[in-house]
Amino acid sequence: MAATLDTPTILVIDDDDDLRYSLKRVLSARKYNVIEANSGEAGLEMAESHSPDVILLDNRMGGMSGIEALQHLRGANPNAMIILMTAYGTTQTTIEAMKFGAFDYIMKPFDLKKILSLTESALAASSDMDRASQEEPIEGVTAEEIEGGIIGSSSAMQNVFKMIGQVAASDVTVMVTGESGTGKELIARAIFQNSLRAQKPYIAVNCAAIPDNLIESELFGHEKGAFTGATNQRIGKFELCDGGTIFLDEIGDMALATQTKILRALQEGEIQRVGSSETIKVDVRLLAATNKPLEEMVKEKTFREDLYYRLNVVRIQLPPLRQRMEDVPLLVDFVLKRLARDSKAGTKTISPEALSALSKYNWPGNVRELENLVYRSAVMAQSDTILLKDLPEELLAAVGCDITTPVPSLDDETLSNIDDRAQNVGSIEVPHVEASAEQGLVGLPGQPFTEVYQQLRDAHGTNILEHAEREIIRLTLEEVGGKQVKAAEILGMTRATLRKRMDQYDLQK
Ligand SMILES: Nc1ncnc2c1ncn2[C@@H]1O[C@H](COP(=O)(O)OP(=O)(O)OP(=O)(O)O)[C@@H](O)[C@H]1O
Ligand SMILES: [Mg+2]
Missing domain, CATH: 1.10.8.60 (Helicase, Ruva Protein; domain 3)
Structure with a gap:
C-alpha cells in the first residue's frame, strides 16, 4: 500500500548527494512525494516507516550494497517496485537484480528522462499488479560468478540477462535459440548456475554428436543384454542427473523416436532404461538449445509438435552478433x-x-x-x-580494407607537379625502390613529405607513424643489402632497437 493513495511516494537511496538532489528535483516536479536515504541501512529504515511505491536504489554504496539492500527490501516491502541504479553494469549484477526481484535496472550515467519514464512504468506496474501472489525473494542464494563470463552491454543482451535472472530460480523449461556461435551453451550454463539447483549436477548432452541408435541408452541407460554390445548395465544421464539440470544441446538434431521418450520424461517425470519395463522417477530440469528452425521442422513433421510446445515454455532468442x-x-x-x-x-x-x-x-x-x-x-x-x-x-x-593494395603509382605529369610543389614545401628524399605489390607505402623519387603524409593517411587512416617507420626501416635495409650495422647507423638507432623493430614489423627477409 502506498503511503498516500493519490501521491505516490518514491524513495531514493544513493550515497551521491548530487544525484539524490537531481532525482528529487525532477521527481518532485512531477508531484511525487520524494524521500531520501544516503545509505542502504538508512534506506531500509525509511522504507519500513514510509512504505514507498517505488525505490530507486544505488548499487555501489559504502556499507550495504544495493543488491544486499534489494534482498532486504523485497522481503520487508513486497509492494515496492525497486529500480537498481548502477555504474558498474556487469552481467552478474543485472542477473542478480532481476533474480532478487528488482522491477528493472538502469546503468549510470543515465538520462533523467529515462529514469523518469522507468519510474512511471514502475508506478503503473505497482498499481496494476496483484502483488499478493508475488514470490518471496530467494534467501541465501548467492549466485556464483559466471565462469567464463558473458559479455554484452547491448540492450538485446541486457534483456537476455534479465530473462536469465527471471527464469533461473523456477524449474521452468527454457529453450535457447540463435545462430551458431551466439552463446547458447553459455546462456544455458548461466541459467543453471543461477538456479536453485546450482549445487546439483549439470549434464550437457550434445544430441548431434551421439548416433541415433546410442542416444536413448545415453540418456536413459540400458540393461545388460538389452542389445548387441550391451555387456553391462548402464545408468543414463537422466538418472545420473536426478535433482539437477540436463541441457539437451542441438535438440533439433534428435531423432523422432528419441523425442517421444524425452516428452515422456518431461510429462511424467519418469524414464525407462532400454531393455527394461521398470519405470524410474526422475526429477530433472530441462534446458534445450538449437540453431535449427524448429517451427519449420514442426511443419515438416521432423520435430514433434507436442515436444516443441513442452520445450518452448520460455524462449530465449539470442540475437546474432x-x-x-x-x-x-x-x-x-x-x-x-x-x-x-x-x-x-x-x-x-x-x-x-x-x-x-x-x-x-x-x-x-x-x-x-x-x-x-x-x-x-x-x-x-x-x-x-x-x-x-x-x-x-x-x-x-x-570489409573493404585491403592493406595489400599498392598505393597507385603516379604518372609523369603528377610527378613533375609534385616536383614543382617540392620547391615550396620542405621535402625529404626517399631512396628510390620499385613499387612492390606487398607494400602499403611506396617510396617515390623526389616525393615531398606532405605527399608521403597524405598517402599514409589515405592508406592507413591511423597509426601512420608506425607504418612510416616500418617503411623507412625496410627501405634502409634494402639500400644497404640487409647489413644491420649499416642500416642502424643510417637510421640513427642501436642495432638492438633495429632488431626489435624488424621483429615487430616482420622485416626478417
Ligand atoms: N556473450 C558472450 N560473452 C563471452 N563469450 C561468449 C558470448 N557468447 C558466446 N561466447 C563464446 O563464444 C563461443 C561460442 O558460444 P557457444 O558455444 O555458447 O555458442 P552456441 O550458440 O552454443 O553455438 P552452436 O549453435 O554452434 O553450438 C564460446 O566459446 C563462448 O564462450
Ligand atoms: Mg552450442
Whole structure:
C-alpha cells in the first residue's frame, strides 16, 4: 500500500548527494512525494516507516550494497517496485537484480528522462499488479560468478540477462535459440548456475554428436543384454542427473523416436532404461538449445509438435552478433584479457584501425568466430598491439580494407607537379625502390613529405607513424643489402632497437 493513495511516494537511496538532489528535483516536479536515504541501512529504515511505491536504489554504496539492500527490501516491502541504479553494469549484477526481484535496472550515467519514464512504468506496474501472489525473494542464494563470463552491454543482451535472472530460480523449461556461435551453451550454463539447483549436477548432452541408435541408452541407460554390445548395465544421464539440470544441446538434431521418450520424461517425470519395463522417477530440469528452425521442422513433421510446445515454455532468442555490433569492442577486450590470463603473457591490445575493421565485419560465425579470430590475430601479432596487418586477409577483403593494395603509382605529369610543389614545401628524399605489390607505402623519387603524409593517411587512416617507420626501416635495409650495422647507423638507432623493430614489423627477409 502506498503511503498516500493519490501521491505516490518514491524513495531514493544513493550515497551521491548530487544525484539524490537531481532525482528529487525532477521527481518532485512531477508531484511525487520524494524521500531520501544516503545509505542502504538508512534506506531500509525509511522504507519500513514510509512504505514507498517505488525505490530507486544505488548499487555501489559504502556499507550495504544495493543488491544486499534489494534482498532486504523485497522481503520487508513486497509492494515496492525497486529500480537498481548502477555504474558498474556487469552481467552478474543485472542477473542478480532481476533474480532478487528488482522491477528493472538502469546503468549510470543515465538520462533523467529515462529514469523518469522507468519510474512511471514502475508506478503503473505497482498499481496494476496483484502483488499478493508475488514470490518471496530467494534467501541465501548467492549466485556464483559466471565462469567464463558473458559479455554484452547491448540492450538485446541486457534483456537476455534479465530473462536469465527471471527464469533461473523456477524449474521452468527454457529453450535457447540463435545462430551458431551466439552463446547458447553459455546462456544455458548461466541459467543453471543461477538456479536453485546450482549445487546439483549439470549434464550437457550434445544430441548431434551421439548416433541415433546410442542416444536413448545415453540418456536413459540400458540393461545388460538389452542389445548387441550391451555387456553391462548402464545408468543414463537422466538418472545420473536426478535433482539437477540436463541441457539437451542441438535438440533439433534428435531423432523422432528419441523425442517421444524425452516428452515422456518431461510429462511424467519418469524414464525407462532400454531393455527394461521398470519405470524410474526422475526429477530433472530441462534446458534445450538449437540453431535449427524448429517451427519449420514442426511443419515438416521432423520435430514433434507436442515436444516443441513442452520445450518452448520460455524462449530465449539470442540475437546474432551483427545485430549488436556495439558489443564487439567489449568482446574483443574480453577475449584479449582472458588470453592474457590463460597464457600469463602481458595483455595485448588492438589498434583502433584493426578494431574498426572488426566493427565492420558481419560475423556469420558470431561470437565463436570473433573469439577464434581475435585469439589467432593476437598470437600472430609480433608486437603487443594487433594491427590491421595481423587480421586475416578474408576479413580485410570483406570489409573493404585491403592493406595489400599498392598505393597507385603516379604518372609523369603528377610527378613533375609534385616536383614543382617540392620547391615550396620542405621535402625529404626517399631512396628510390620499385613499387612492390606487398607494400602499403611506396617510396617515390623526389616525393615531398606532405605527399608521403597524405598517402599514409589515405592508406592507413591511423597509426601512420608506425607504418612510416616500418617503411623507412625496410627501405634502409634494402639500400644497404640487409647489413644491420649499416642500416642502424643510417637510421640513427642501436642495432638492438633495429632488431626489435624488424621483429615487430616482420622485416626478417
Ligand atoms: N556473450 C558472450 N560473452 C563471452 N563469450 C561468449 C558470448 N557468447 C558466446 N561466447 C563464446 O563464444 C563461443 C561460442 O558460444 P557457444 O558455444 O555458447 O555458442 P552456441 O550458440 O552454443 O553455438 P552452436 O549453435 O554452434 O553450438 C564460446 O566459446 C563462448 O564462450
Ligand atoms: Mg552450442
